[in-house]
Amino acid sequence: AGVAIAEVPKLTQKDTYKVGFAQTESNNPWRIAQTNSMKAEAEKLGFQLVYTDAAGSAAKQVADVNAMIAQGVDVIFLAPREEKPLIPAVMAAKKAGIPVILLDRSVDPSLAKAGEDYLTFIGSNFVEEGKRVAEWLAKNANGKSKIIELEGTTGSSPANDRKKGFDEAIQAAGGFEIVASQTGDFARDKGRQVAEALLQAHPDADIIYAHNDEMAMGAIAALEAAGKVPGKDVLVLSIDGGKEAVQAVVDGKIAAVVECNPRFGPKAFETMLRYAKGEAIDPILVNEDKFYDASNAAAELANAY
Numbered sequence: 001a002g003v004a005i006a007e008v009p010k011l012t013q014k015d016t017y018k019v020g021f022a023q024t025e026s027n028n029p030w031r032i033a034q035t036n037s038m039k040a041e042a043e044k045l046g047f048q049l050v051y052t053d054a055a056g057s058a059a060k061q062v063a064d065v066n067a068m069i070a071q072g073v074d075v076i077f078l079a080p081r082e083e084k085p086l087i088p089a090v091m092a093a094k095k096a097g098i099p100v101i102l103l104d105r106s107v108d109p110s111l112a113k114a115g116e117d118y119l120t121f122i123g124s125n126f127v128e129e130g131k132r133v134a135e136w137l138a139k140n141a142n143g144k145s146k147i148i149e150l151e152g153t154t155g156s157s158p159a160n161d162r163k164k165g166f167d168e169a170i171q172a173a174g175g176f177e178i179v180a181s182q183t184g185d186f187a188r189d190k191g192r193q194v195a196e197a198l199l200q201a202h203p204d205a206d207i208i209y210a211h212n213d214e215m216a217m218g219a220i221a222a223l224e225a226a227g228k229v230p231g232k233d234v235l236v237l238s239i240d241g242g243k244e245a246v247q248a249v250v251d252g253k254i255a256a257v258v259e260c261n262p263r264f265g266p267k268a269f270e271t272m273l274r275y276a277k278g279e280a281i282d283p284i285l286v287n288e289d290k291f292y293d294a295s296n297a298a299a300e301l302a303n304a305y
């Protein structure tokens with residue numbers, strides 16, 4: 001008595017499925033690419049997709065998942081905006097007998113477990129992404145050393161892990177100093193505003209590390225407004241690797257970008273179908289990410305999302 005059932009709900013094999021996809025927001029090209037990839041794959045398979053957009057609100061996203069449960073979807077793909085507030089949604093789906101697959105962001109591992117409360121997490125290794133940025137700097141910063149870090153959405157797994165991976169690797173490299181680290185909420189305008197304020201407070205900063213392309217583009221606007229030349233006075237680095245950012249690498253405004261692959265559709269639905277067949281699913285399914293800098297950006301531009 002009082003012991004939780006340590007098992008993900010089963011998924012029966014059927015000809016077609018009604019599938020929920022609870023998106024977190026749609027304010028950037030990465031999100032749009034992810035949504036398009038999910039919609040295209042559902043269409044290809046002839047599955048009905050119940051799509052919701054939480055518009056940047058964790059509370060709305062919980063309500064969206066509850067609405068999907070009420071509609072009786074077979075499975076829920078969830079891109080949890082933040083690590084803790086979406087736990088009740090994961091637990092409600094489990095209780096209703098609906099398997100959840102986490103896409104692109106994860107939930108707090110001390111509060112919900114893969115293979116128990118949800119099936120698996122499909123996405124990038126964010127610690128590794130942050131580490132790759134730091135390792136590039138350790139080799140190529142050319143004496144630049146004072147870093148402004150623009151963090152993603154507070155409490156989201158990519159913001160937590162991109163900070164962890166970067167901060168640890170940059171400390172280990174030695175010779176660098178993170179002079180300020182503040183959230184820009186993964187958004188362009190917020191990134192611009194925060195970069196503007198931090199550049200005023202730390203005029204000697206010569207590196208900006210942004211947790212995503214949107215904030216990097218905002219930081220470039222802030223630098224230019226302050227009369228500084230991105231790529232020359234200040235190195236800008238980011239994560240995501242959308243077309244605009246890869247073009248900025250070609251133009252010399254962004255020094256390097258770690259890709260975060262947004263094309264989830266094929267892998268998401270394949271995983272769901274393997275589960276329905278009764279196959280064992282790994283607790284984490286890691287996406288492969290490319291890396292762009294001046295050495296390959298022009299050649300890779302056409303492949304960027």
Ligand code: GYE
Pocket residue numbers: 028030031104105158186211212213214239240260
């Ligand atoms: O980097 C960002 C998006 O969760 C990995 O969220 C995703 C991040 C991505 O809004 O641009």
